[in-house]
Amino acid sequence: MNALTQLGMVSEFPSENQTTDIRSAGAEDERKDYFVERDGMKFAGTHLLIDLWGASRLDDPDHIDAALREAAVTAGATILHSHFHHFSPNGGVSGVVVLAESHISIHTWPERDFAAIDIFMCGACNPHLSLPVLQRAFGPERVVLDEQRRGRVS
Numbered sequence: 001m002n003a004l005t006q007l008g009m010v011s012e013f014p015s016e017n018q019t020t021d022i023r024s025a026g027a028e029d030e031r032k033d034y035f036v037e038r039d040g041m042k043f044a045g046t047h048l049l050i051d052l053w054g055a056s057r058l059d060d061p062d063h064i065d066a067a068l069r070e071a072a073v074t075a076g077a078t079i080l081h082s083h084f085h086h087f088s089p090n091g092g093v094s095g096v097v098v099l100a101e102s103h104i105s106i107h108t109w110p111e112r113d114f115a116a117i118d119i120f121m122c123g124a125c126n127p128h129l130s131l132p133v134l135q136r137a138f139g140p141e142r143v144v145l146d147e148q149r150r151g152r153v154s
Contacts, residue, residue, distance in 0.1 A: 034101070034122045034123040035122070035151070035153070036122065036123070041149065041152060042152070042153045043149040043150060043151050043152040043153065044122050044150045044151025044152075045101070045102060045120055045121050045122030045123070045125075045149075045150055045151065046120070046121060046127050046128075046147060046148075046149060046150075047118065047119070047120040047147070047148040047149075047150050048117075048118070048119040048120075048127050048128070048130075048131075048145060048146070048147055049116075049117075049118055049145070049146040049147075049148070050116070050117040050118075050119065050131070050134065050143065050144070050145055050146075051114070051115070051116055051117075051143070051144040051145075052114065052115040052116075052117065052134065052138050052140035052142075052143055053113065053114055053140055053141055053142040053143075053144070054113050054139075054140050054141025054142055055108075055113050055114065055115050055138040055139065055140040055141075056113065056138060056139050057137070057138060057139075058092065058093065058108035058109070058110040058113065058114075058115050058138065059086070059090055059091060059092065059093065059108070059110040060093075061084040061085075061086045061093050061095065063137070064084060064093050064095060064106060064108070065082055065084055065095065065097075066137075067133065067134065067137035067138065068082065068095070068097045068104050068106060068117075069082065069097060070133050070137070071104060071119070071130035071133040071134055071137075072097055072099055072104055072130070074129050074130055074132075074133050075119070075121060075125045075126055075127050075128075075129045075130045076124060076125045076126060076129070077099040077100070077101045077102075077104075077121055077125045078099060078100035078101060079097060079098075079099060080098045080099060080100055081097075081098050082095065082096065082097040082098065083095055083096060084096075090110070091110070092107065092108045092109050092110055092111075093106065093107075093108045094106065094107045094108070099121065099125075101121045101122050101123050101125045102120040102121050102122055103118070103119075103120055104117065104118065104119045104120075104130070105117070105118045106118075115138060115140075117134065120150065131143070131145070
């Protein structure tokens with residue numbers, strides 16, 4: 001961690017939201033459990049792995065940022081921040097929208113018209129509601145979807 005701190009990637013001084021003492025925020029039994037219960041199973045959240053084939057606009061960081069932000073809001077998530085990197089003027093984009101409920105990330109290969117998107121959300125969010133937004137934004141010919149329930153406890 002010291003190496004990351006020296007590069008300015010990790011603060012030695014956590015922000016207030018990282019240091020809040022849960023006991024000062026209220027009694028322990030008042031804490032909200034953001035795990036999900038569905039079909040008799042309790043788990044942390046739903047993780048969608050989405051492959052978009054034959055997709056377009058995969059080299060435009062601003063378009064990707066707007067699409068992923070719209071997807072997050074449509075799913076009921078709270079956006080904390082986003083960051084995208086464009087590898088070259090006509091190259092791929094990698095990025096993430098950090099959510100209070102987890103994240104949406106993307107990696108694109110415009111030369112193959114391919115994008116790999118991860119959506120992980122906990123709580124009352126429904127990541128499946130993001131799919132029509134992504135389809136409209138990137139116009140893929142084919143979508144491959146895999147779903148995992150992360151953090152299963154029962």
